[in-house]
Amino acid sequence: MTAFTPKPWPRRLRSQEWFGGTGRDQIYHRGWMRNQGFxxxxxxxxxxxxxxxxxxxxxxxxxxxxxxxxxxxxxxxxxxxxxxxxxxxxxxxxxxxxxxxxxxxxxxxxxxxxxxxxxxxxxxxxxxxxxxxxxxxxxxxxxxxxxxxxxxxxxxNGYFRGERVGSGTHLWKFSEAVKAGEMTPEEFSEAEASMSRxxxxxxxxxxxxxxxxxxxxxxxxxxxxxxxxxxxxxxxxxxxxxxxxxxxxxxxxxxxxxxxxxxxxxxxxxxxxxxxxxxxxxxxxxxxxxxxxxxxxxxxxxxxxxxxxxxxxxxxxxxxxxxxxxxxxxxxxxxxxxxxxxxxxxxxxxxxxxxxxxxxxxxxxxxxxxxxxxxxALTSHGGIAVLRGNLAPNGAVLKPSASSPRLLKHRGRAVVFEDIDDYKAKINDEALDIDETCVMVMKNCGPKGYPGMAEVGNMGLPPKVLRKGITDMVRISDARMSGTAYGTVILHTSPEAAVGGPLAVVRDGDMIEIDVEARRIHLDIPDAELAERLAAWKPGFEPPVGGYAQLFHTHVQGADTGADFDFLRGCRGAPVGRDSH
Structure with a gap:
């Protein structure tokens, strides 16, 4: 067992700095607490x-x-x-x-x-x-x-018409079924009551x-x-x-x-x-x-x-x-x-x-x-896969157990959405040039870009693909996704687009290769062209001014290190501090 030796008991505890003794300060702290009847x-x-x-x-x-x-x-x-x-x-x-x-x-x-x-x-x-x-x-x-x-x-457990309903998971499933014409909006509303019972x-x-x-x-x-x-x-x-x-x-x-x-x-x-x-x-x-x-x-x-x-x-x-x-x-x-x-x-x-x-x-x-x-086993290699390459120098993650085996090694044409609003504006457009072999790419949804790194990485598929009976495509973003979601979804791409990571310069029509077994994610353009695009990149938004949003944007670190604030890392302990009374 990891070495641990209990301290002797009894001993003076931290709380006694507030409550232990007969001095003015201790009586002050105890007295106010006792108005609750302790x-x-x-x-x-x-x-x-x-x-x-x-x-x-x-x-x-x-x-x-x-x-x-x-x-x-x-x-x-x-x-x-x-x-x-x-x-x-x-x-x-x-x-x-x-x-x-x-x-x-x-x-x-x-x-x-x-x-x-x-x-x-x-x-x-x-x-x-x-x-x-x-x-x-x-x-x-x-x-x-x-x-x-x-x-x-x-x-x-939730149940709807004899089927187990998993919170979150069936929200995505039923939503896609409505877009595919396999479920009516009225049935979707009826199913709502079974999701959280x-x-x-x-x-x-x-x-x-x-x-x-x-x-x-x-x-x-x-x-x-x-x-x-x-x-x-x-x-x-x-x-x-x-x-x-x-x-x-x-x-x-x-x-x-x-x-x-x-x-x-x-x-x-x-x-x-x-x-x-x-x-x-x-x-x-x-x-x-x-x-x-x-x-x-x-x-x-x-x-x-x-x-x-x-x-x-x-x-x-x-x-x-x-x-x-x-x-x-x-x-x-x-x-x-x-x-x-x-x-x-x-x-x-x-x-x-x-x-x-x-x-x-x-x-x-x-x-x-x-x-x-x-x-x-559902899959023999179930741990989170960490992919690296010129598209994700600091890493990106994928959940193999929720992915389609046929897509774990794939090369496809990028269809790019500049942010979540661009995705929402385009995804249902029948004129969108996309099919099931494409790779959906969404930018500017990382810690600084969203801001906060929302769970939007499991982008819903376009209706014209869903109507073919296709339920999964390769999707890449610097976002997160709900743990209840599923699909061949590559997430947490780092550095994120909003700070000028390579994801920021992916263009429609670029070819992207993924090989999960080899832990590789690659934007198939010459190195010189990638360097040229990155050198020309400029931020596409103004950082927030004032309040917590400014604090967050200024100090949040990348997804590859946990997206904590730079000034919060490390154990600072819990000193008693100085009593001001």
């Missing part, structure tokens, strides 16, 4: 646990977290701690414009300062929706106080379920947390057990930096390949690693994930949903499979104080059609 002995040196809650009615995935927070409090009280619930910035995937990703770093910054500036000895990170999990992990990593994740869980996050292996899995694979959540449905009674039990556990973590001084080591990130990368996880995990894990001080790169993603088979048969790569995944045994079964195959750092430490292998070694698979045997 007994005096709660301030006697027991661990103060901040329950950082991303509950919001405008974050539907997390709208049930108020109830779950009460269960965390029960656990904290049972273990002798003092729980305090703290609302934190909640970046909703379904509501925020221009994109929730623009606010991930703002949320992480707000969480970091909430921890740093207030009397907490440990933190429970209550998350669910896509960006809430990485933002809270990033903020907690920057402070390095004992912290543990509890997610809200996925919603129940219970509290919880997406029931597919989208970004929310992926990041819940990443938290567990990193060792930052209790084993089994990721897949429990939001409405299952065992989700409440998990919350209560998490409340108990954080108190002991504070007593032991078990911190994120003890758990989120390079070995833990390698485990998470391999787990992502095995579950067919979202490409968004790439950008989020790079961001989290940068906060905790671990040197993680795109090369690590390719090195660790390349030979991992995708064995979880869930949408968008497979046919089942998170509910069946939980019944089959959930993520512990997948982690055990990785360990048996020699693809797991077995000694990596978890928040439970045990190694990750000790947590999973005795679990069983209860449904081998959901968690497949290796010989029946």
């Amino acid at each position: 007994p005096a002995d709660l301030f006697d040196g027991r661990p103060v646990i901040g329950i950082l809650n991303t509950w919001s009615e405008l974050t539907p995935c997390n709208a049930h977290l108020r109830d779950l927070a009460e269960r965390v409090k029960w656990g904290v009280y049972e273990a002798g701690g003092f729980p305090v619930e703290v609302p934190v910035f909640s970046a909703s995937e379904s509501a925020f414009r221009p994109t929730a990703m623009m606010f991930r770093n703002l949320a992480a910054m707000a969480v970091e300062e909430a921890i740093r500036g207030q009397p907490m000895d440990g933190c429970v990170l209550m998350v669910g929706c896509d960006k809430t999990t990485p933002s809270l992990l990033m903020g907690a990593a920057s402070c390095d106080l004992p912290s543990i994740v509890v997610t809200g869980g996925p919603m129940l 219970s509290p919880g996050s997406c029931n597919t292996m989208g970004t929310a379920s992926t990041m819940a899995s990443m938290a567990e694979a990193l060792g930052m959540a209790l084993s089994g947390n990721a897949a429990i449905p939001a409405v299952d009674s065992r989700r409440r039990m998990m919350a209560q057990l998490t409340g108990r556990r954080i108190v002991q973590m504070v007593k032991d001084d078990l911190k994120p930096s003890d758990v989120m080591t390079k070995q833990a990130f390698e485990n998470a990368i391999r787990t992502n390949g095995a579950i067919g996880g979202s490409t968004n995990a790439v950008i989020h894990l790079l961001g989290i690693a940068g906060r905790v001080g671990v040197d993680l790169t795109l090369d690590d993603w390719d090195r660790c994930g390349r030979d991992v088979p995708t064995i979880v048969n869930l949408m968008p790569s497979g046919k089942y949903l998170m509910e069946e995944f939980f019944y089959a045994g959930g993520l512990p079964v997948v982690i055990k499979r990785l360990g048996e195959a020699g693809l797991l750092n077995r000694d990596a430490l978890t928040v439970a104080g045990e190694s990750i292998w000790d947590q999973v070694k005795d679990v069983r698979n209860h449904d081998e059609d959901v968690i497949l045997p290796t010989e029946r």
Whole structure:
């Protein structure tokens, strides 16, 4: 196991700088807290646990977290701690414009300062929706106080006319079916009610379920947390057990930096390949690693994930949903499979104080059609593929398990959209010169270009191609795509077009070659011509002036390093600071 030695207990805690003693300042802090009816002995040196809650009615995935927070409090009280619930910035995937990703770093910054500036000895990170999990992990990593994740869980299966409906995945599928004339707009509206029929996050292996899995694979959540449905009674039990556990973590001084080591990130990368996880995990894990001080790169993603088979048969790569995944045994079964195959750092430490292998070694698979045997894997090379070449010198990513095998080696004529508005203006035009052999290219949708790097990379196909029965084409952009989406979609192309990356100078009619096995993406023009185009390139828009948009545009880094702010990388710790009263 990764070396960890618990600190002696009892000892003076950080929160005692606020609450411990009889001086004026301590009486000031305690006195105001006691207007809520807290007994005096709660301030006697027991661990103060901040329950950082991303509950919001405008974050539907997390709208049930108020109830779950009460269960965390029960656990904290049972273990002798003092729980305090703290609302934190909640970046909703379904509501925020221009994109929730623009606010991930703002949320992480707000969480970091909430921890740093207030009397907490440990933190429970209550998350669910896509960006809430990485933002809270990033903020907690920057402070390095004992912290543990509890997610809200996925919603129940959806059904429409006897067919399983996966949140997100079927939105794309039904939308394309309407454009192809295979489904009426009225049927599409009728299907809406089946897409989100219970509290919880997406029931597919989208970004929310992926990041819940990443938290567990990193060792930052209790084993089994990721897949429990939001409405299952065992989700409440998990919350209560998490409340108990954080108190002991504070007593032991078990911190994120003890758990989120390079070995833990390698485990998470391999787990992502095995579950067919979202490409968004790439950008989020790079961001989290940068906060905790671990040197993680795109090369690590390719090195660790390349030979991992995708064995979880869930949408968008497979046919089942998170509910069946939980019944089959959930993520512990997948982690055990990785360990048996020699693809797991077995000694990596978890928040439970045990190694990750000790947590999973005795679990069983209860449904081998959901968690497949290796010989029946959806794909034998399921990890995220990192492509490089003159079109993406710093890398681009593709999800093989959600792609069409016939397109993984392809040469086609570029059909270029200068930005998302250009795409929307042209894609339904019957005069658009495009067929299924073409490569759709969209520019200016990266971190600076959108701004925020929206989930628009899975461009819908033109109706005249869909009517032929074609459902996939090669698509390339500097954008992201939803973890619920599918297709042969090359994303995160770096450097992005908005900063003058090669993507910016692709023209209609250029030939583009991709070879996923060779990890190659190539714009087939002479080197001298590419250099000439790049030298002549000029930015096509004015950067935003004022407010958070200006801060974001000025300081956001590229997708290849996690799209964090340059001034937020690294662990700054959580000093008590100077009391001003």
